[in-house]
Amino acid sequence: MSRSRILALMQSQFIEMRRDFGAMFLTFLFPLFFVVILTGSALVRSNPTFDFGFVDQTKSAEAQQFADALASQNIAIKTYSDEATLRSALTRRDVTAAVILPEGWTPTATGPRVRVVADTTTAGLAETVVNAARAKIKLGQGETADAIPFEMTTVEGSNAEFNFIYPGMLALALVQMGLFMTATPILKARERGTLRYILLTPTTTRELVVSQVLFRVLIASVQLTLLLAAGAFIITLSPSAWLATFGISILGTIMLVSIGYALAGIARSTESGMALIMIANFAMLFGGNVFWNPEGSAVLTAVARIMPVSYLADAYRQIISGAQGLWPIWQDIAMMLGFTLLALLIANRTFTFDMRSRDVQAQRA
Structure with missing residues (x-):
């Protein structure tokens, strides 16, 4: 040839x-x-509202206050009964991020931390929203947002x-x-x-x-x-x-x-x-x-x-x-x-x- x-x-x-x-x-x-x-269509939302999943294992007034602080015009809070169900919803991308308040949590620098789980593409948004909620609670009391520590975990979501x-x-x-x-x-x-x-x-x-x-x-x-x-x-x-x-x-x-x-x-x-x-x-x-x-x-x-x-x-x-x-x-x-x-x-x-x-x-x- x-x-x-x-x-x-x-x-x-x-x-x-x-x-x-x-x-x-x-x-x-x-x-x-x-x-x-x-x-x-997967990247752009016709409705710029993001759903944040929320699990409250403390059943306290402080936890409800934190959930209210998370919510805003563009952030909707969806409450889940347990962490496993919320993580499944996050994997399916039914929610943008997951916020878990573990048992014994209080809005102080001591004790269990707020756990935040987000998809790799939305971790920055989740961190911004949680920081805004921390500041909303603590700055009103004359303290810094760092008084409510949290830990971020990223996962691979799927569409x-x-x-x-x-x-x-x-x-x-x-x-x-x-x-x-x-x-x-x-x-x-x-x-x-x-x-x-x-x-x-x-x-x-x-x-x-x-x-x-x-x-x-x-x-x-x-x-x-x-x-x-x-x-x-x-x-x-x-x-x-x-x-x-x-x-x-x-x-x-x-x-x-x-x-x-x-x-x-x-x-x-x-x-x-x-x-x-x-x-x-x-x-x-x-x-x-x-x-x-x-x-x-x-x-x-x-x-x-x-x-x-x-x-x-x-x-x-x-x-x-x-x-x-x-x-x-x-x-x-x-x-x-x-x-x-x-x-x-x-x-x-x-x-x-x-x-x-x-x-x-x-x-x-």
Whole structure:
């Protein structure tokens, strides 16, 4: 294989991609738009009121006074019966922070301290609110706020909706790339005779296929970097998680590119190919564990099992969100490899580089 010819083919694909606004929109702008909206909705509140969970283990008038001092125009106090329930609410982000007054607490420098627990992204806000409450009580008595000591603990919270949809959006981006930037350009190039003319040059079939796959892996890497950067305001990934995400993405890209080739091979014409692409796109979007969690529904779970993108989205959720997946991650990888092999077998049996050769084969049959 010639590296120069492969690079030249990749350059020609890039030029063709720039001319195809529809493919650019569906591959880059469409997923990025949804991720930005999703991230923004998780960060921005339409109602600037923050809920602080409060547990009073003292049942004293001083504790009620402290709760009243915490409350303000933008701070609402939600009382919980015990600390475990409050911590669960904090993990689910039902509350912004947790304030616990332990048994035996008094608003003095001695004795148990006020315990404040907050998510890593809201710890600064929680500290500001507690300091304001301390000052409100003690400064009115001629003392300093330090007379009510407290200890701050930060925890990793989770946004269940974001943690589910965000990895699904990454899978969606690769689906759009595999279908609209693989199958669609191949159908158009085959109809125009571009592929036939390329093969009349010294370029080999292997070089053409390698350039197609490498170009799409490069596009997937750019996609993933943009989408992960947009989601970094909510989810922070470790270096190992970044590497694992890129590794799964390469496997997912190869799987979806193979499916794109298989669809282009099955199609008898450009029109029928576009219909197959649209059907596959909607089937994987709405049945492929991208937007809806199939857990709890036997029908949705059965549908998700036969959708290749389900396993990609499930692997993303386990790596990025740390959530428990529908299947073990080794099973996700095994199923993606299986779908890749199946798609390659179908493409090998059905794909032709010239639509006219397909017509000749059909007439002979």
